[in-house]
Amino acid sequence: MLNSMLKEKRSAEIEQILAKYPPERKRSAVMPLLYLVQEEYGYCTDDGMREVAEICGIDPTEVKSVAGFYSMYRKHAAGKYVIEVCDDLPCVLRGADKFIDYAEQKLGIKAGETTQDGKITLTTVMCLAACDRAPMCQVNLNYHYDLTPEKFDQLVDELKKRDE
């Protein structure tokens, strides 16, 4: 049985996305719909991808292939907020490695892990195209530049407060 949670919960957004494409090219909506799945379930779940397949009229395997190709679709469970810190060479030259150490210590987890409360996931990524303002990170879809321990503390506090 296919669940239709996405359709029930986010029907308005689904309609909005589908409206951008001609009805016979519904499959073009696969990428924005995958973001919806990711928002709703935390990552691209098999059931979520099956739902997208049904909405777009394509095979679930094709949807999973798209999710697999792009690194910004998460394939595993993650926290509500994903902090991605760039650790490529230019960023490290500006102290990204030390910043990551601090972030791990602050959150009490290693890069790649999620906090106990399921709120925050810390990962390292390659190149977010902002070396000039490193250390930097991306939280879900927002960039944060010129990070310092103080700024990071503020950011984490703000994220933790956001849902309370």
Place this chain on the structure above:
Amino acid sequence: MADLVNVTIDGVAVAVPKGTLVVDAAKKLGNDIPVFCYHPKLKPVGMCRMCLVDVGTPKVDPATKQVVKDDAGNVVIAWMPKLTTGCTTPVSEGMAVRTATQQVKDAREDVLEFLLTSHPLDCPVCDKGGECPLQNLTLAHGPGQSRFDYEAKQHNDKHVPLGDLIFLDRERCIQCARCIRFQDDIADDHVLQFFERGRHMEIMTLSEPGFDSYFSGNTTDICPVGALTSADFRFKARPWELDAAQSVCNHCPVGCNTTLNTRLETKTGGREIKRVMPRQNEQVNEIWLCDKGRFVHHYTRADDKLTQPMVRRDGKLVEATWDQAFGVIAERVRAAESVAGVIGDRIANEDAFAVARAVRSTGKGSVSMSPAISAAYADIVRACGVGAATDLKQIGKGDVILVVNADVEEQAPVWFLRLRQAAVDRGAKLVVAHHRSTKMHRYAAQIMRYEIGGIDAWVADSAKLLPDLTAARNVLIAFGDEKLDAPAARSLAQHLANLLIDSGHAGKANSGLLAMYPHGNTQGVFDVTAPMPAVAEAGVVWAVGVGDRADLPQASFLVVQDVVMTELASQADVVLPASSFAERDGSYTSGDRRVQRFYRALPAAGQARPDWWIAQEVARKLGAEWRYEGAGQIFADIVTQIPGYASLSYEALAKGEEQWPPMGRGDLYYGGTVYDNEGGLGVRYVAEAEVGTVVRYEVGAPIAALSGLERPERMLYQDGELIRRSHVMASHVVKPAVA
């Protein structure tokens, strides 16, 4: 002929049709450019880089637009700065190709070295070992030694079930995407794709159930490494231990050419079919097989395979000798007022002919066919079926394919592949008329829907198709008998034949009827036995190869002759053990009237004998004088007695010709594990409409016969006495649903 283009490959000139790819042009010259991802049946993608060659075109002076010549008057070739993939480059006029330069050799070595960086060295336990393109090409073009560290090999999952029929070894996969492209371009089941990128790229499926396709087994054939293996064959045998017998599939009307790979088994002490492989016949199945044809072979050595005649004594079936069994039958036949022979449509032409002859030689016998419904219209297919010279590859733009009341993928899977290609790739106009949605509907230019039981409405409506049909170059009509009773099915066939006649396409090559018969020799059994409708009751009923079908006359004495202990056989008074198709020679006539020979692969199991031998011995016990020494002798009688078969002979059926492109295992480059055709391509006999005058049919009974509604729709994996005995198919078997 298409425009020819002149190219020079390693100094040898060749003219090939425009659009030919460099690899294929070289192949014509016997110059094998190694390939992995390229497959002649799939669209080229240039993914593996194995086919890199040096390509140049005539140098043109930009000012004068004239081809530049050197002092000696030779055309100057402008070589491309880098090597290019031969599988994606179409030839052009004057093109020159170099395939043996040091640069090309280095490229081949390098590509192989990279492919092998993470390929496991498990050839000694790999199912593909011995018939593996990666092995072959490494031996021919590989570097011999790798500069990569053995310890740095990436290790991935080795036993990933994609479904319950196909397993994936992620270490062996070289990401050529042949399987993905087969599923996308040929089968149109998009259930395999890549996941992730780069070094992490892997094949996966998210279909439910996994790898949900009727054609999944083909991916194991075209996989150029041992990444995809079938649950049925993996770890069962090494390819070089296998003997190969050329055979023909008898599960559906297509008549796919197969090879039965057998091996002597010490455990069971006998020879067994280890796998069924396709055999290249570009006229019939190309190189494809459906999973039913590939995996439903276990009944040939089932535990309850009949190996001994049995006679009912004191209410129980007990083993008997042939002579005792014949004696009991002869006694009952002599005493009976009538004998009814019921012949199943999966047995060979020779069997059916001999059984019919034996029944009729009693002087009180009648012959009918099971299932009976096909006999209601097989004569119309014989008259207006596809022309003898029909080649499904020729069907394309300007042609109309009309599918009426048939689910082609379920009932003739390989025809589905071929008709789909005609419509999708070559632009034939597809018109589908059915009471439910089928996969064919996806490609239809015109869909004509009618209610279940309301096909008469479509028949009335179909007149409006006539202008289109008349204007078409060729008209193919695929039809079935779903939800119809026999008189209605006959009326439908008559009506469709009339459409062909009225539109001027009857008796023409590439035009005619294609019937979705239930089994592999329906047309043949009908042709050689000239069956009558079944009688209501008979003193002795002799059922030959009818399986578990229940459409038999009432009998006071029942003789069942079959391959396995069917439910019907367990109720019989005498049970006669017949050889399976794998244990003897014979011929089948496919649904498009192609008569094809199959050859013995296994020794007889126990006392089992061919149906024709049993029939003849029963007849002789009753005093008949005739005697055949083998199937070939019977076919010689068929040729002289059966109209239409007069032009055939066993020799003609066994004749082969070169199949292009060569994809059999004899070819180390394009060749996969598919077998070369050495058993003959078969011969399609001439339709009556091609030689005689064609007379419109008077459509008899009304077509919408409500009495046929209870007949279940026929599905590929429908439960039956044969599929039930292949455990690997257990989760796929569908119980007939009556709508």
